[in-house]
Amino acid sequence: MAGINATQLVKEYPGGVRGVDEVDVQIHDGEFFALLGPSGCGKTTLLRSIAGLEAITAGSLVIGDRDVTNAEPGARGVAMVFQDYALFPHMDVGDNIAYPLRIKHVGRDERRATAEKVADGLSLQGLIERRPGQLSGGQQQRVALARAVATRPDVLLLDEPLSNLDARLRLEARTFLKELQRDLGVTTVFVTHDQAEALALADRIAVMKAGKLQQIGTPREVFQRPNNTFVAGFIGSNPMNLVETTVTGGGISIGETSVPVPAGTEGLVRDGQTVIWGIRPEYLRWVSSEEPGAIPAEVSVVENLGASVLIAVNASGHKFQVVVPEDHEPAPGDRGWLVPQAAKTLLFDAE
Ligand code: ADP
Ligand code: MG
Secondary structure, eight states: OOOEEEEEEEEEOTTSOEEEEEEEEEEOTTOEEEEEOSTTSSHHHHHHHHHTSSOOSEEEEEETTEEOTTOOGGGTTEEEEOTTOOOOTTSOHHHHHHHHHHHTTOOHHHHHHHHHHHHHHTTOTTOTTSOGGGSOHHHHHHHHHHHHHTTOOSEEEEESTTTTSOHHHHHHHHHHHHHHHHHHTOEEEEEESOHHHHHHHOSEEEEEETTEEEEEEOHHHHHHSOSSHHHHHHSSSSOOEEEEEEEETTEEEETTEEEEOOTTOGGGOOTTOEEEEEEOGGGEEEESSOOTTOEEEEEEEEEEOSSEEEEEEEETTEEEEEEEEGGGOOOTTOEEEEEEOGGGOEEEEOO
16 A cells, blocks of 8 residues: 655646646545546646656656656556556456456466456456457446456556446446445545546545646535635536625625625735635525525526526626525526525635
């Protein structure tokens, strides 16, 4: 078992694109760690740099107690599952799983025995003699996982392992992956562009944008206390409302309404300052009669989410989204008020 310690890691591609830009990250021994960000932000590059599949441009990398900055991939104690699984089509499942053991010159009988044991653990019983082309997507994904864990790596690197599965299978595989990681206790770095997946699975999440880390924290921390508007907008099934406005009389001006500044920010803002006020759609209440501190608004769009409804409203030129229980569904054109949960509001610097 081993933690990972990256210091000022830079990977510059020919042409000058920095796939990874001065990344500092410490991943703990046994941790399930998610790298989260939009396509092209550098997740795969960082993962491949940890695996040793990319030579880094600058910085250092320690796995366990060894500096592996310049070590060969095979000498790092890591195993990687690629986004497309990269199974060998001409080999059966057993040989696919046992392949890394063959590279390590493990004997045939022991290879086969280990492959069968790992296959059992990943619910691949009875499929040992099939070729990858004869398997479903979910089975292929488990073979790729089995191949990675067969060598008992210190570190498991997973590049979007669920993204090729359909929605229902993805949920099942997610649970399966969580259980596997818990049983093995192996330090795991999990790459995803899906914030819900990262929130559901990870002990901690690193949010990336354009090669740079934006925030590292527990799912609760990045959800409740995003560092900046990028993280605030990226995390959450409905994007956070981010409203640019000014501080007036010690409060946040939304039209004629003055909303109290978030607790703890009282001394940090001054009148006339432009700020971004943030509140999640789940933390706004839509009411049809006025309440103290409520913001008058008009409904523009109503979207059904199933058990709830997402409404878009206009409040003095500001747009908000609000999650409303299904039995309180308003209609476009309805007028009412928004009541923010004061403890859930956030303030960001205007860009
Ligand atoms: P992600 O996995 O988050 O989608 P990548 O790590 O694949 O992002 O890519 C990060 C950035 O590096 C992107 O701008 C991408 O175009 C660039 N990049 C990735 N691989 C290469 C490469 N082999 N050569 C040049 N640029 C690359
Ligand atoms: Mg990628």
